[in-house]
Amino acid sequence: MNAAAAEGPVVVLRxxxxxxxxxxAIEAPLHATTRVGPLEIVPTRCWEPPPEDVPESAAFLVITERDPAGRFAGSEIFRGWMFASSPGLSALEYPTHDVWVLDCRLGGTPATEPRAEPPTPPVEPEVADESPR
Incomplete structure (x- = not known):
């Protein structure tokens, strides 16, 4: 895919x-199929925090393995969030290719889907220190 041809929100993948x-690096437009070898990648969500927060990008991807001859649809091998800050945690490791998120570029064009918050781990409640001072 030609990086200059992508318009609207895209997920930048390594x-x-x-x-x-x-x-x-490649740019994969939201809701479009991008082929990488035997893999078909469809980003469905793009997330970036507000500018005042710590920089982070995340994307929800569906990755399918295709038959090399194209005779039949392959199986889904990944469905979930990939975080740019944690490629070791959320990258796809495949026998011929590895894929991970570098950036989510929303630009001035609104996403076709509303921004989705990525899943957050449970947070332990803070215990107030009630000792006298």
């Missing part, structure tokens, strides 16, 4: 081709 050990 792809590692394991055979030639080549890494490159």
């Amino acid at each position: 792809v590692l081709e394991k055979g030639p050990a080549r890494a490159y």
